[in-house]
Structure formats: C-alpha cells, structure tokens
Amino acid sequence: MSRKPRRQKPSRRDITIHRRTPPGASPGQVIPDPSQPKPTIHVTGFDEAGVTDHDVPDPAAARALVGRHALTWINVEGLGDAKTIERFGELFHLHRLALEDTVNVHQRAKVEDYDEVLFIVMRMVTCPDRCATEQLSIFIGPNWVITFQEGTPGDPFDRIRARIREGGRIRQLGTGYLAYALMDATIDAYYPVLEVYAERLDELEDLVVQPRNTRVIDDLHAVKADLLILRRALWPLRDAMAMLAREETTRFPPEVRPYLRDCYDHVVQIVELVETYRELTADLRDLHMSSISNRLNETIRVLTIISTIFIPLTFIAGIYGMNFDNGGGTRPLNMPELYWYWGYPACLAGMAITAALLVYYFYRQGWIFTGRSA
Amino acid sequence: MSRKPRRQKPSRRDITIHRRTPPGASPGQVIPDPSQPKPTIHVTGFDEAGVTDHDVPDPAAARALVGRHALTWINVEGLGDAKTIERFGELFHLHRLALEDTVNVHQRAKVEDYDEVLFIVMRMVTCPDRCATEQLSIFIGPNWVITFQEGTPGDPFDRIRARIREGGRIRQLGTGYLAYALMDATIDAYYPVLEVYAERLDELEDLVVQPRNTRVIDDLHAVKADLLILRRALWPLRDAMAMLAREETTRFPPEVRPYLRDCYDHVVQIVELVETYRELTADLRDLHMSSISNRLNETIRVLTIISTIFIPLTFIAGIYGMNFDNGGGTRPLNMPELYWYWGYPACLAGMAITAALLVYYFYRQGWIFTGRSA
Amino acid sequence: MSRKPRRQKPSRRDITIHRRTPPGASPGQVIPDPSQPKPTIHVTGFDEAGVTDHDVPDPAAARALVGRHALTWINVEGLGDAKTIERFGELFHLHRLALEDTVNVHQRAKVEDYDEVLFIVMRMVTCPDRCATEQLSIFIGPNWVITFQEGTPGDPFDRIRARIREGGRIRQLGTGYLAYALMDATIDAYYPVLEVYAERLDELEDLVVQPRNTRVIDDLHAVKADLLILRRALWPLRDAMAMLAREETTRFPPEVRPYLRDCYDHVVQIVELVETYRELTADLRDLHMSSISNRLNETIRVLTIISTIFIPLTFIAGIYGMNFDNGGGTRPLNMPELYWYWGYPACLAGMAITAALLVYYFYRQGWIFTGRSA
C-alpha cells in the first residue's frame, strides 16, 4: 500500500474540453459552467485627473459609469451567471461568439477583431500545487476595457491597480496601453512559475542517478506533463502576440507598438524556456534509464561471479558427498579417493585451483579487480 | 489461452483504401460500395415563413421540391445505388469527379469550387466501440444544400433539424449558413469523443505503474492507433476550414465569415487536443516501460542477494558433507574438522561470519537496509 | 543454418544509384543500362473519328505516323538501345538532358518545361515479391505524347488503351488529357499495393504480442524498408503534381485542370497512407519490444521465486547433511540436532516455515497470488 507512488496526475481541467452545448446547437449560446462562482463586477474609471473605483451589482450600473472618465476598466470575476454575461454583450455590443468563448473557458489564445471591439483571449497561469491555467478574456472598446476572469482568487493585476492609482503613462495613454499592461502582467506571471520548474529540474538532476529511486520517474513524468500544458497555453499566445505586434490595429496606436513587441519578446523567451526544460526533462529521463541499466548490469555481474565460482566447487563437494560403498575394500572402484591418505587435502586443493582459474578468467574478462573508471 | 490479450485492432476501414475502379479506369465513375445501404432521401424546405419536410423516393421528386421555399436541404443517407447518385448529378449539375469522391468514402477533407456548386468533403466521427470516421459530402448550390452520408444510423444533425423547426438565424440566412451549421455540428461531434479518450488516458495514468499489467500496453497501443485515425481525419479538415475562413467565396457572405472562423478555431482546438493526447500517450508508454525496468531491476536484486548469500553457505555445508574417511584416525588429514570438539559450532560460526560479511557488502553497495527513496 | 531468418532485403535497385557516366563526363549523354531490354515501339493514333494501332520498328516510322490523327501516343518499352532513344530526341526535338534522365532510370519525379515539349518523370510501382518502382518518362508535344517505360512486362495502361478504343472524352480532349490519363493510371496503381501492406500490418498486429516469434521483427523491418522506398517515390511526385495542378501550362488547358487536381488529391491521399502505415509500423515495433520486455520480466520473476524459495531450504538440508562426528556422544556439540527425538520433524517444520515466510514476502511484493490484471 505504502509502495504505491503518490504520483500527481496532470490537471485534467487543462487537457479535457467539455462542451456544455451539444453538437449542432445554435452558435453563440452563453451557457456557463454551473460550478463557476457568480460574477462580481469592479469598475475603475481614470484619466490624468484622477481615479474612481466602484463595485457595481450589475452590467447596467457598469455601463452607466463609462464615460465619466476618459478610460474605464471593468473587471468581471466569476463566469457563473449567463444573464450577466449576456447583458454585458447587449450593453457593449460584444459579439455572441465572443461571449460564448468567454464562458467556455478552454479557449486557445487568440485575437479576434469585431470592427468595433477587439477581443483577446489568453491563458493565465496559476500554480497552487500543480500547474494549471485559467482563461482571461479582454474586450477593448473605444474608451473602455472589459476583462472576464474565471474567478479563482488571486490575479496578477494588483500591481496594475496600484499603477493606475499612482498615475503615470497608464493614466495618459488609451485603452490599448491598458490592455497591453494587462497582457504584459499575465505573461510575466509565467516567469515565477518557470523558476519553480527550473528548481525542480535542478533537484531531479541530483536524483536521477539513484537507480532505485522510483519517485524520480514519476516526478519527471509530472514535470513533463505540466510543461506540455504550459506549452499548449503558450504557443497560441505567441502567435496572437506576434499578430498584435506586427499588424496595425485601431486599438493599438504606434506609441504602444514597442511595448507590444517587448511583450512578444517575453512570450518568445518563455516559450523557449519551456522547450529547453522539455529537452532537459527528456535528457534526465535518458540519464535515469541509463543509470538503471548500469545498476542492472552491475547486479547481474555480481550474481554471475559468485554463482560461477561456487557452483563448480559445490559440485565437487557433492561428488565426495555421495555414498558409494566400497564394501570395506571389496568394491575398490567405489570412490577410492575417500580412502586415500591425502584425499581431503587434495580435494580442497582441487577446489582452490578451480576457484583461482575462474577468478583469473574473470580478471581477464575485466569483470573484477579493475578500477571503475577503466 | 485465456492469457491472450483481447486487443482491439484499429478500424481497418479507416486505414485501408480499396478503390473499386482499376488503375487506368475513366475518371468520374460512380461505383458505390455494394455493402452500402440503399439511399433514403429527405427534403427539408424552409424560409422565414415556415418549414416543410418530405421523404421522397427519388432525386427527381427532390428536384421538384426545390424552389418552393427560399432554401432546400436535401439529405441523402446511404450510398448504395449508383443510379440515384448519378441522377442527382444530372439534376443539380454536380461535377462527375465530385460524385466519384462522394461514393468513394475514404476522401480527405477538402473544399472544391466548381463555379456553380461548392463541394465540401469532411469526415464525421462515430464512436460505437472503437473510434471510426465516415464521410460527409456537402454540395452547396444557390438555393439548395445536398448532403450525402454513409447511412450509419445516427448523425449529429438532429439538433439542426430542431433549430430549423424552431426558427431563428438559420431560417433567415442563406445556404452558406446552413452549410456552416452542418459543418459546425460535424466538428463539435469530435468533442465528446475526445472526452472519452481523456478519460481513458486518465485511467491508464493509474495503471501504467503496475508493471505486470499487460493490458496497459495494449490499451495504450489502441489509444495511439485511434488518435492516429482521428488525426488523419482532422489535419486536412483544418486546412479546408482555414481556406473557407480565409478566402472570399460566393456561397459564404461576409456575415457568415465570423462563424466560419469560430468553426476553424474549434478544429484547431480539437487538433491540438489530439496532439496533446498523443504526447501524453507516448509519455505514459515511457512511464510504463520505466516501471517494467524498475521492477526487473528489483526482481534481479532480490535474486542476487538471496543467491549470493546462500550459495557460499551451501558450499561450506557441502564441504562437510563429504565422506572422506579418516580410517578411524589412520588417515588424519581426511576431514579432521569433523572430529574436533568444537567442529560443528565453529562451522556454523564460519557460516554466520560469511553471511554477515556479504550482508555488509550489500549494505555498502546500497542494496539493502536503505530507504526506498534514498 | 536453419535458424538464419529468411529476411528479404529491401530492393537494392531502389536505394542505389549507379551512374554509367564518370563524374565530369559531358552532360546529356545517353548511355542506357546494358541489362535493359531492347526498345519496342507502339504507336496509337486516334481522334474522334477513329483509332489506328501500329507496332513500328524504328523512331522514324513512328514520326511518320504523327499527324495522321489528331493525337498520337507513342509508347516505348525497354531502354536498352542508345541509338533509338537518341533518334527520338532528334526527330521530336527532345532536350538532351531529358533523354539522359530517360535512360538513367533512377530519377525523382519531376516536371521540366522545355518550351516546346513538357517533360514529366514519375515512378511506377511494381510489386512482384518485394515492392519496387520503375521509371516512366512522359514527353508531351503539341499533338503527340511519347512515353518511355523500362520494359518490365505489365503496365497499368491496358485500361487506357481500352478507353481509347471505346471512345469518349479521351478521344476528344488533347494531349494534356491523354497525359493526365497516363499519370492517373500510374498513381492509382499504388492503391492495390498499399492494400497489400494494410493486410500485412493487420497480420503483424496479431503476431507482435508473441514475444518468441522472431519473424515479426524481420517482417516489420521489411515493411518499414518498403514503405521508405514508396515514400521516396511519392514525395517528389506529390510536389510535381501540385505544380501541374497549380500552374498554368500550355499543355494542360483549363478543362483538364480539375482532373489534375483530382490526381493530386490521390497522390496526397497515398502519401498520407504511407505515412500512417509508417507510424503504425513503428507502433507495432514498440508493442513487440514491450511484449519482449514483459516476457523477460515474467521469466525472471519465475526464476527468482523458485530460486529464492528453494535455495535457503537446500542450505538447511545441506547443514544436516554434514558429517560432524559426535564421537558416540563424546563430542556433544557436533550436531546434537541429529540425535534429538524430534530432530527430523523439527527440521522439516523449520523448512516449511521458511518457505511460508518467503511466499508471504512475495505475496506482499505482489509477485504471486495476484490476478494478472491487478
């Protein structure tokens, strides 16, 4: 029982897609995951002059606050209520398909341009115990940005809220820069997660050479599965960021472009790190398997040496343990050796010579008395 | 006999292509698979005003119904009759090569534009026991859509028929939207199938660490072969959908374009899931092989320890089991130990010391008395 | 001797290229393989009105027949005579490099446009015992098509000859359609070959789980090598067909274009099948190796259990087989057990307990008394 390894399986949530609409259902249906928390809506309006913060009960209240400041950021946490999401869609003219994507929280990162509104989906990394990702949907309008999160506590946006309060570029530039700041924070949140994996690989590097450590292979497998999940989240994100950094869009004016390129550089760097870690993991697995093979070889060599030396000796002892009766000398061919004066010493000497020859044979084979490194 | 694993082989139908025309035969011949069921024709005419449904006996009757409503969907199940298919070709001006592709139900997904008629082929997934696919051929004309299915009972279009009856966008937009709805339903039908595989992988994740479970490797092989089939069906579908979503065609007006993009996103997501599952399957196989190697190592270690300790001891016992006769003391060199007062205790002590030295040697080698995780 | 597996090696002809001209020789030299049969020339002239067939002795006679009908197809079998080939070159203005390619029958499929004449090379599959390919060279002129084959008996063109006799499109459309028909027949001839491999893989699927079947691994290797040869023949063919289907050329008018696209679809499908079979072959090899590993593990487990149980017991028996002499009681320490009343039963009981403990240990290790599937 206690031998069963406590392997952690990869987060099923990240590798399974369960659609709540049956095949053939009308597109654009907003059917949230019932296990999701109810939405809470936070509105931050700001311009160079100042900042106001509101928690509002419903989309209409949020809509009413738009326009009071030059820029409004509406952050919705929790996607558990279809009506709220749909009401946002009506009030801000969000496309039905984008709303459907918002509540089906297993989207690949992508950028969709619905003329009026730019829709960006990306995956935020969360790493409580095992690595997992959740969905962040960003709608960028003329003077507002709406973000939908899954509502797991904790997001990487606290520092952005602080920056808005502190003032600076984020208060002066438009919705594009705010959206950039949110994406940048989401992407940069991958760095500390990758540091954790770098550390785990570093530890595993020490452990893989211990061939009896059965945890190693499970740990390597877990790391590999996690990196696969990260990779799935990051590759489409890279493509989406490349598109944003490259193509001219109304929401991202030229002065924001270098920031998007910087952001793209970060994604590329993260993707490369993940690929490097994947290669290192594969290398460590190879190293571990070699280590197991070496140990097996060593074990069998010991077995072979011991067996091969003692089996013939035991056979000789067996010979002279036979009870052939010489009939007090009347059957002289029956084991005369037993009655020789030097019988026993000669027998022992024979054994010693046999053993010595075998040892010499093994020595010539390079199996014994050779330095490890030879 | 009962040990033979009940492996399921991959669906031969999906990996074999049997052409019924010999090489060199005239192109565009409609020679259906004789094992296919006879065609049944269902005609659904609809517009914003209403819906009419007819089961018709032959293509001419279907043709006669076209035009009564703004839109007509003719669904043909079963491809077992060449005349019916050819008659459709004549009545609706379908290209001979497209008809040939329709009855040779092993086509890769593709889009072919024959000016008047847009021809789309794709593979529908069916998953009774083992994963298999069948062919769906869609012809899109100015005011009609014809679909040919292989006639296996059950298709993912029931919900579309319901939506037509219920009304809504599908009744207002043209043949492009109807075709989109059919493609979307076909693609979305892959999701539940993939959920089944996610579950199987989840179960296998628990089983792979059981090195004696010989079913695991067969199951992994079966999953791998199925994913290979899915992949073969999906990669060309992805390319076909990308082409539809990207290129302007007369049959798909701009307002249908976002829906095609959404559809393309789904295919990409499904393809990525399949690739992820393939990687996970390969990882699980590696894990299983490591598990087998570890177990082998452990088994041989036990064998070696037991053998190495007892073989020398048994040899010593063998020595003193020899019958060298000391002739009542006249041949004093013959096994004097047997006649010593402390002979037997000394012998046992010698054995105990030998065993202790060997145990100590193994301990130094790290083979025994070490925690598993060391 | 009888143990040597009867492995078939891959067709050397398909993986070796022997050039008959030394490096540095003048380009465009027509030096045929002397082992090739002498050419036989067959001329088929046809138009909508009728068909005439001639076997002609030399190129000049063939040239003389061109123009009598709207279209002339000259089929040359056997490349064993340099003069004949060169004479064709002079009479029909074929480029010297194309003629050199024609007799060096190891070309990759390609399309070369020499203004006047379009030159197409492709590989025909032949499958007597082991899969092999031979070269088909097609020259397309304004009103003639010349094909050069290697002259192995049997080609896939019999049905095309029949279609020419029967009339239809092939008699009406120009040289482009005739060339298409020949290419289509050549490509479709790969399907039955692939069916053979599908069947062999299907059989191997049953055999791979038999770990002692040493034929399996040889068969898998042979299939793999054959598929490698097919793949080498098909990949360049795919590129060549894609080019023909895509680019406008004078020899292929627009009405032939859909047929070329159909042809291209077939090549893609065949290439994908070959790749699928390669993956399946690799999977089967993995499965076989796992099966061998499992069997090895099982064998060693049996050995270990038997050895580990009996070795200590045999040691105990060895102990009491020693001949320490108690001197009729004067050396009471010498094996007093032998003289106890319960000595033998106690010894047997000790053995039984030892065996039971070992069995219990193995049971706890999960080595015995556990269901296979546990």
Added chain:
Amino acid sequence: MSRKPRRQKPSRRDITIHRRTPPGASPGQVIPDPSQPKPTIHVTGFDEAGVTDHDVPDPAAARALVGRHALTWINVEGLGDAKTIERFGELFHLHRLALEDTVNVHQRAKVEDYDEVLFIVMRMVTCPDRCATEQLSIFIGPNWVITFQEGTPGDPFDRIRARIREGGRIRQLGTGYLAYALMDATIDAYYPVLEVYAERLDELEDLVVQPRNTRVIDDLHAVKADLLILRRALWPLRDAMAMLAREETTRFPPEVRPYLRDCYDHVVQIVELVETYRELTADLRDLHMSSISNRLNETIRVLTIISTIFIPLTFIAGIYGMNFDNGGGTRPLNMPELYWYWGYPACLAGMAITAALLVYYFYRQGWIFTGRSA
C-alpha cells in the same frame, strides 16, 4: 561515497530567468541584479587622425567626450548600478525598454530599431569550467557606439582595441563597421569553445565502448546540456544576424553589408556545428547503451552456461548423497547402485555424458566455441 559521480550540472544561470520586477510592474524599469559589479566606463574616441582613451567616472563625462573624434566607443562593464544606466539613457536618448533589457541579462539575441538608435543584444560565450553565456548590449548612434557587458573579467575585444590603435579600415568606416567588428569578435569567440567540445566528443568516442565506465554517461549528459545552452544562445543570434545582413538600415551602409553577410555565415556555421555535435552526442549515447546491452548479454550467457552444465551434475551427486538404508541388503531397492562394483565409475561416466550433451547443445545454439565475429 566515492562512487557518487562528480557530475557537473548545467549552468543554472543560463537556463533560469529570474525577473526582479513583479508581474504587472511598469515596463521599462531599470532594476539591475544587485550581485552585479558596479559599472566602469571606458571611452575610446578615434578617427583617421588618432585615438584617445579615457576611463571616466560617470555617463556625463562620457557624453562630454563624444564629438571630439569622428567616432566614440563607450564600453561599460558591470551593470550593478541603476542610476548610471538610467543616466546613459537620458544622455543618449536610449529607449527605456532597451535599458530594461540591458540590465535583465537573460535576453535572447535581437535587433531593435528605435529610429535614432539601433539596439542589438547578443550573448557572449564564456567557458571557464562549464559553458556559460553573458549578455552584450550594443547601442549604435550616429557617431557613437555604447556597449554594456556584464563585467565578468575578460572579453574578446582586446584585439579590436589593438586594431583601433593600429589604424586601418576600423578607423575609417563609421559606427556600423565598429559595431560589426564587435559582433564579429563576439561570434568568433564561439569557435575555440566548440573546439573544446570537439575534443571532448573525440575522447568520449573512445570511452563509450567501455560498458562499466559510469562517467561516460554523465559526461555525455553534461556535453548535451552545454550544447543545449549554446544552441539557445545561437539560434536567435542567427535570426538577428540574418535580419541585419538582409535589411537595409541607416547604421549599416552598403560597404559594411558584405562583412555582415560574412558574420552571418559564421553564425550559421557555428549553429550547424552545434547541431552536428548534438547528433554525435546522441549517437555516442546510443553506442554506449548498445555496449552495455552487449555486455549484459555476455554476462548472462556465461552465467547460463555454467549454471546449466553444473546444476544437473550437482543433482546427480545429490541423488547418490542420499542416505536411504538398504538394511544390510534387506531393503534391496534402497539405492542398489551404491553397492554395485562399477557404481562410482558409472556415475562419473553418466555425469560426463550429461555434461558433454549440454556442451554440444550450447555449441549447436552457437553459444560456445564460436568465433566472436560469427
């Protein structure tokens, strides 16, 4: 203890990225690694007329020197002081994001064109014990070049300083040529490092066939990990150099273009060498594993031969060592052999025949008395 291999782990610095700003922090923050040494600034002004060298205490002093000569190269070693870096930014109008990249010394090689200033990042190889890389940032202005290094002692620029002193092209051509010279030196510094790896692979080639040499696999792993790090540094560098060699930029006039192409050729060559070494490393690992397998096979063969020959013989000896009592002839069935005249010789002869048969069996199996190469 002494058996624990002294494996060297890959340089963690090169595979871990630790960002000193939290996710969501304002972009363009200059927060240097506190462990970095303080910057030292060296200014080299030169033109065709002459060269002046200054060590200056702060950026302002460096700025003041710009303009005295046609060209000024400011080399900053050590990135441990935020203020100095920021002051450079202000004085030379360096973009904040570029400054951030300069102090975060884990950038991928890239070229960023900020209109006024061209910013190039690349990785310099250093190879004290294990292979590692450090960052070189180059800013190219109209008449100045600023380079930021991490401040590890030793850089490949000594020869460039000598060339400046000696005069020649480097004194005549502009900032582009100076920047090229710096990049070229950085890239060429990879060659001697790769020579070291070529030598190590050469040594390993000799060692891999020694199956008991456990260092080999660790060494191969270390080489592989190092090559992975080199590859990560080089691939983006290749892309950056390709871009510089291809695209027209104001800083690199046409006469410098061939030099950039030459430089690009070197990077490509180095990348290819790294890939070749990676393949060789993988091949050597395969060779080593084969060598281990062969040795294992050989060991088990010896064990099997010895065991298989002696186990039956020992059994026969065991039979005649049994003590069945013939009661002085009253129980004649109890081991009559023991009382035969020829008993013992017959027994020995039986053993010899058994052994001979087994040896013959092994000979037929090809296990003994066969040449190695058979």
Added chain:
Amino acid sequence: MSRKPRRQKPSRRDITIHRRTPPGASPGQVIPDPSQPKPTIHVTGFDEAGVTDHDVPDPAAARALVGRHALTWINVEGLGDAKTIERFGELFHLHRLALEDTVNVHQRAKVEDYDEVLFIVMRMVTCPDRCATEQLSIFIGPNWVITFQEGTPGDPFDRIRARIREGGRIRQLGTGYLAYALMDATIDAYYPVLEVYAERLDELEDLVVQPRNTRVIDDLHAVKADLLILRRALWPLRDAMAMLAREETTRFPPEVRPYLRDCYDHVVQIVELVETYRELTADLRDLHMSSISNRLNETIRVLTIISTIFIPLTFIAGIYGMNFDNGGGTRPLNMPELYWYWGYPACLAGMAITAALLVYYFYRQGWIFTGRSA
C-alpha cells in the same frame, strides 16, 4: 586486448573548425593552414580554335596568360602560401573576405556575388578510407575561372580537361558553362561514394541479426557518422545550387540554366539518398537491438527452465542426504523414509513427478515444446 573493437572514428577534420585568426582579428586575413602544400598553378586557355596548357610559377604569370584565349581556367592546388593567394586577390580583384574563405577550408557551400566576380564554395568528397570532404573555391570572372583546391592528389576534373581538349560545347560557351561543368563533376563524384555506402548497408543488413557480432554496432555507428558528414556538406550545397538554378546572374546565361537545374536535381537526389541511408542505418540499429533483446530473452529462458526444474529436485535429494540419526530405531521420527522398503524408488518417483509437473507448467506457459514461429 584483442577484444577492443577496431572502431574508426569520424574524420575530425570534418567536424572541427579551427580558426587560425583569434576572435576580434581584422576580417579578410589570409592565413593558410601551414600543413597545406605549396600552391601549384596550372593555366588552361581555350576557345573554339584551340587549347593551350601551362604550368606557371606565380600568379602574375597566370594573369599574363589571361586574354590570349577567349576563356582561361586557372587551377590552383595547395593553399599553403599566403602571398600567392593574396597576389591572386590583387591581380584579379578578388574580395578579401572571399580569399579568407578560400584558405579557411571549412566553409559551408555558398554563392557570393561580388559584382565583378562570382564566388562559389563547395565541398568535394574524397573517400580514401573514411569519408571526408575538402573545399573547392571557384571564382568566376568575365573571361576567366579560378579554382582553388586543397591539393590532395586526385580530383574529378580529369575528364573535364579531356573534354576541353576534345572540343564541343565546353569550348563554345562561356565561363558560366565551364563553372557548371566543374560543379557538375564535383557533385557527380558523390555518386560512387554513396554506392560504397549502399554496399556497406547491404552487408550490414546480413550481419545485424547476429546478436553476438559486436562489430556490427561499431560499423553502424561509423556509417552514421560518415553520413552525417556527407549531409553537412550537401545541405548547404543544395541551397546554393537552388539559388544558382533559380536566380538570374550575369555569369550564367539562359542557355546554361537547364544545365544548372539538372545539376540541382542531382544534388537533391544525392541528399535524398543520404537521408534514406540514414533512415536505413537507424532501422538496422533497431533491428540489431531487437536481435540482442531476443537472444537475451532466449538465454534467460533456458537458464530459468533448467534452474526451475533441477532446484526442487536437488532440494529433495538434499533432504534425504541429511544425517538425522534414528538411533537404530529408538528415534523413529528421524527420517523413517530412509528405512522404508520402497523408500528410494518412492523418492525417485516423487522427483520424476515434480519434474513432470514443472515441464507441464512450462509447456502451458508456452516456454517449451512450441515451435519457434508459434
């Protein structure tokens, strides 16, 4: 000692690059490898009228001969003298970087267009014992072609010299055709080398199934390493030839273009062959490893069967070899079996039954008495 395999290591020359200039040195330095032979210069002038051949002592003499005929080919063998090379550079206006590449004989194949002079580098294959390549540098001027070779005796240009003497196209067309002829000869020289490898693979195909043949794995490794070197030489050559065949350059007029395309076809074919051989080598390695595994399995099966049958029997014999004393009947529990009338026969019968049961067990397991192919 005699067991150490005589492995041949891959040619270090081809996988190591030693630069004779330190990093940072001025570009364009001509520092030849001192071990290179001194240059010998051969000048061949020719036009349609005739041919003259001269061995000249220095570049100036060669320069003086240019212009006497329409075309001059200057062939330099041996790169051991910097002055000669530099003098060529001055006299023919060769770019310094090209000269540097000429003497650093480890260049990748490339084409560099220095306006006046087209510079082509490629690798010539030489195959004395192990496969190696050497560098060929071609400079193409308006009416001269200069080739630099490394000076190893033997080049593939003898037949070109013969063609020049014989006359024909090579005397009529310009420098482009001459350069083409040289490149074509260099490329075609790879064919016989590849034939050697085809033969070696063919031989290895027979040897890999001999699991004890330890040479096989070394030979496969050597072939693999050689193919890697060939591949490194050929891939850049393919790109260079593709560029020449595709792009219009002044040196290659349209009438030479089909010849360049033919040349490109050859390179592609050779590259594909090398890739095919690499795959075959990998397959053979797999086959060999399977063969080793099978043999190991077989060996262990024999060991297990013999051990498992005899170990219990020997134990039974051991039991009745114990010396428990029945005190002349006073301790009746001590081995009464020994005193039974049927004791010995019963014991033998018990052994026979045990053996029969074990044999039956193995038969049921399919370990014995089953055909090999079952």
